[in-house]
């Protein structure tokens with residue numbers, strides 16, 4: 678069973694951080710509806726949705742991916758690179774304690790989960806505007822006891838590593854080579870985005886399917902030609918906040934790790950859980 682931990686769209690989202698995207702008004706009601714459709718697609722893919730406590734005054738808090746890296750054995754709560762985002766982590770840590778032992782990234786390390794791509798036991802960490810070398814080093818320290826190897830990679834021209842590269846199967850990476858060198862993913866088969874769709878490298882792989890933005894039809898056609906099942910999910914309002922498909926959830930297996938809470942009800946102190954239909 679997969680858990681997808683999500684968090685509600687904050688009504689303050691129009692005050693979000695922006696780095697590579699110009700500010701445009703976000704229709705909050707539409708963003709909320711699109712987020713609900715995203716959660717429906719997660720349920721369709723077999724996930725049970727758990728909600729971290731909402732943070733209405735933290736504009737970027739819907740982008741929960743940046744607050745933690747969850748492996749089968751342990752969850753590492755990050756220290757986001759943008760100071761405005763650091764208060765987002767407390768409620769996520771509380772929610773994750775129901776499922777995993779929780780460790781942290783500490784100052785002076787910075788790490789955004791959007792910079793972390795886990796491929797088997799290899800963990801690629803994008804070092805750039807948000808995540809620093811010390812953050813990558815601490816992640817290595819937290820994960821190496823479980824057999825993971827952390828590889829820092831340089832990212833240029835985009836916010837996060839997962840703006841530039843995400844898995845579309847356990848063995849294939851969708852990549853924009855203008856933002857990250859595709860050769861760093863040595864053991865993965867590269868699928869290069871259509872050159873006219875630079876933001877097309879963010880896909881959320883869930884078992885037999887990929888949740889994917891309908892904004893990139895040419896790259897979608899490339900994926901489908903490889904026999905991949907693509908499920909369109911439109912998060913156009915959240916894209917104005919420089920967020921994408923992977924940003925809005927933390928997806929992990931339920932039955933692994935060593936939770937620090939033994940609650941058996943579907944509602945825990947930090948997270949409320951709704952089951953797949």
Ligand code: GLY
Pocket residue numbers: 693694695696737740759836918919920
């Ligand atoms: N607005 C997403 C971020 O900058 O972190």
